[in-house]
Structure formats: structure tokens, C-alpha cells
Amino acid sequence: MAKITLDNLAHSYMAHPRGEEDFALKQMTHDWEDGGAYALLGSSGCGKSTLLNIISGLLIPSQGRVLFGGQDVTHAPTAERNIAQVFQFPVVYDTMTVHDNLAFPLRNRGRDEAYVAERVQEIARMIGMEDQLRRKCSGLTADAKQKISLGRGMVRKDVNALLFDEPLTVIDPHMKWELRTQLKKLHHDFGHTMIYVTHDQTEALTFADKVVVMYDGRVVQIGTPEELFERPEHTFVGYFIGSPGMNVIPAKVEGSRAYINGSNFDLGTGYRAMEGKVEIGVRPEFARLSQTEGLPVKIRRVEDAGRHKIIRAEFFGHDINIVAGEDENIGPDMTRVRFDPAHVNVYRDDWRVAPEGEAA
Numbered sequence: 022m023a024k025i026t027l028d029n030l031a032h033s034y035m036a037h038p039r040g041e042e043d044f045a046l047k048q049m050t051h052d053w054e055d056g057g058a059y060a061l062l063g064s065s066g067c068g069k070s071t072l073l074n075i076i077s078g079l080l081i082p083s084q085g086r087v088l089f090g091g092q093d094v095t096h097a098p099t100a101e102r103n104i105a106q107v108f109q110f111p112v113v114y115d116t117m118t119v120h121d122n123l124a125f126p127l128r129n130r131g132r133d134e135a136y137v138a139e140r141v142q143e144i145a146r147m148i149g150m151e152d153q154l155r156r157k158c159s160g161l162t163a164d165a166k167q168k169i170s171l172g173r174g175m176v177r178k179d180v181n182a183l184l185f186d187e188p189l190t191v192i193d194p195h196m197k198w199e200l201r202t203q204l205k206k207l208h209h210d211f212g213h214t215m216i217y218v219t220h221d222q223t224e225a226l227t228f229a230d231k232v233v234v235m236y237d238g239r240v241v242q243i244g245t246p247e248e249l250f251e252r253p254e255h256t257f258v259g260y261f262i263g264s265p266g267m268n269v270i271p272a273k274v275e276g277s278r279a280y281i282n283g284s285n286f287d288l289g290t291g292y293r294a295m296e297g298k299v300e301i302g303v304r305p306e307f308a309r310l311s312q313t314e315g316l317p318v319k320i321r322r323v324e325d326a327g328r329h330k331i332i333r334a335e336f337f338g339h340d341i342n343i344v345a346g347e348d349e350n351i352g353p354d355m356t357r358v359r360f361d362p363a364h365v366n367v368y369r370d371d372w373r374v375a376p377e378g379e380a381a
């Protein structure tokens with residue numbers, strides 16, 4: 022297992038990039054802890070695969086270095102990096118049995134057969150294929166083959182890191198949850214450094230200790246699921262995490278007050294004067310409808326989402342969402358909305374501004 026360091030890393034697919042916009046991966050420096058479970062999360066094209074391919078050695082970055090446990094591996098081929106990888110689609114040897122597919126990475130490293138047998142049993146149990154070990158892989162469903170790919174990725178305990186690139190795409194929905202839970206257990210038991218690429222926030226939030234949110238070639242925040250929810254450092258994190266995402270509303274902020282179209286409310290904490298594009302961000306869970314308190318709002322639609330209601334509303338010409346409890350009565354007399362000041366964030370040019378006195 023190893024700490025992974027990305028040192029001034031950047032990548033452009035162009036031979037002669039002219040500016041930052043020509044970089045698929047903008048310059049970044051990060052340390053990913055030894056034994057951490059990280060999810061790389063972001064929408065299509067944000068640079069997740071580019072970053073993963075640089076870490077795995079499929080791609081040499083145009084700038085900067087990758088270090089495993091302090092050792093520079095930027096130019097080392099994949100085979101020398103001692104990593105296990107699981108891709109979106111299954112990679113199995115059809116002519117071999119399930120057992121031999123799972124045993125392959127161990128036999129390749131010259132492990133003795135007693136150890137191989139024991140470890141294969143353990144992994145087969147984990148992926149729920151103990152009774153199919155003697156079967157040839159040809160003829161198995163894509164789902165079963167991907168479980169074998171996952172199992173093969175996990176069979177070695179001595180890898181520097183385990184890299185998963187959207188590994189559950191072909192897996193049946195009910196099995197997805199089970200495999201994610203197994204992966205988390207495996208991480209807990211063996212402490213591998215794991216990197217899991219996905220564009221699905223549920224997958225990222227349930228698998229990872231730390232979620233690395235990417236947007237437009239940049240890492241915009243690395244945080245625990247709670248941190249991403251409570252304190253999105255970039256408006257994209259606010260939109261992308263949460264269902265529905267954070268409300269982002271243009272405002273003017275002066276001291277501890279936010280002004281929206283002439284109306285204003287207390288932010289509970291002071292801010293230094295700021296220029297640029299200023300917005301406030303408030304999650305639907307921290308907005309409450311009222312008959313008397315708060316700023317004017319117009320309810321458009323109330324949706325029943327099972328354990329809660331989602332209210333779609335208009336607020337000074339902007340669409341906002343409000344989450345209410347399933348038992349709350351939402352009537353036409355609720356013409357006001359109040360934001361919980363402790364959960365309102367202020368953004369300048371999309372980046373969160375720390376209020377005065379907040380510890381860095």
C-alpha cells in the first residue's frame with residue numbers, strides 16, 4: 022500500500038497547448054493518504070479517466086510527477102507500478118475456470134498453491150461465486166464476469182493501490198449495492214489505497230472516505246461526504262452533490278447581510294467586502310416555507326419523494342427547491358421562505374468565501 026502524490030501534475034492531449042483551456046487536467050498538487058478510499062466523482066469529460074490513466078501508467082502526463090510512497094513512478098510502465106485495476110467492462114479469460122481466473126494474479130506472482138486455494142475461496146465467497154468455481158467463464162453473464170474481474174482485482178493483498186474505473190456499470194442494480202458494501206468491507210479489512218472513478222454520487226458517497234470532486238479538469242474539492250454536503254467549496258459541488266442540488270442565487274453581500282433584489286436577510290456572520298460574481302448557496306434541506314417569516318416565494322409544484330416532499334418554487338425570478346418533511350402541510354398561504362443562516366454559504370466567482378473569523 023502506498024501514499025499517492027500528484028506533484029504539479031497537468032495534462033494536455035495537444036502537442037502545443039496554448040493556454041489553460043487546452044489542458045484536460047489543470048495543474049494540481051495533492052497527497053492521497055496511504056490506505057485511503059477515494060472516489061473520483063464528476064460529470065462526463067471532467068478529466069477523471071485522464072487522471073486515473075496517469076496514476077495507472079497508461080498515460081504520461083505532459084507536466085509534473087506521480088509518486089507512490091515517495092517514489093517517482095511518472096515514467097514507470099503499468100506493470101512496474103504494482104497496482105490492480107478493474108475496468109468498466111469485464112476482462113476475463115473465457116477458456117479458464119472461474120477459479121483459475123481468480124487465481125491468475127497470485128500464480129503470476131509465484132504464490133504457492135495452498136495460499137492460492139485459500140485466497141480464491143475467500144474472494145469467491147465475497148463475490149458470491151463459491152459454487153461456480155469449477156465452471157468455465159465462457160457462457161457466464163456480463164454481470165458474473167464483472168464480479169470475477171472485481172474479485173481478481175482484489176485477490177492480491179500486496180498491491181500499492183486498487184484502481185476502479187466505473188466498475189459497476191454492467192452490474193445488476195441489486196447486486197451493485199452488495200458489491201459496494203463488499204468493497205467497503207475489503208477496504209476496512211485490508212486497508213488498501215483505493216481509487217474509484219464514478220459519475221454516480223450515490224456510488225461515490227457510499228464507497229469513499231474521501232470524495233474527490235472534479236470539474237472542468239480541476240479538483241474542486243476533496244472531502245468527506247458530510248463536508249461536501251455542509252460546506253461545498255465550489256458551486257459545482259453544491260449542484261452535483263445532493264438531490265436536488267444546492268440552490269445558488271445571485272446576491273449582494275455586505276457585512277452580515279445578503280441582498281436579493283432589494284430585500285435582505287441576516288447571514289448570521291460577517292463577510293469582508295467582495296467583488297465579482299457573488300452568489301449565496303443554500304441546500305433545499307435548509308430552506309423552510311412559512312406563512313409569515315422570510316422572503317417572498319411562489320410555490321409552483323409539490324412533489325412527493327417518499328420520505329420527504331420537494332417543493333419547486335420561484336424566488337425573485339430564480340428556480341429554487343425546498344425540501345419539507347412528508348407530514349408537513351404545504352398550503353397556498355405559504356408565501357415566504359426562510360434560509361437557515363448557519364447553512365448559507367457565500368460564493369464569489371463560484372468559489373466559497375470564508376466568513377470572517379472562520380478557521381482555515
Ligand SMILES: Nc1ncnc2c1ncn2[C@@H]1O[C@H](COP(=O)(O)OP(=O)(O)OP(=O)(O)O)[C@@H](O)[C@H]1O
Nearest residue numbers: 034035045063064065066067068069070071072220
Ligand atoms: N485521447 C484523447 N485525446 C484527446 N482528448 C481527449 C482524449 N481523452 C480524453 N480527452 C478529452 O479530455 C477531457 C477529459 O476527458 P476524460 O475522459 O478524462 O473525462 P472523464 O471525466 O473520464 O469522462 P467520462 O466519464 O466520459 O469518461 C475531455 O474533454 C475529453 O474530450
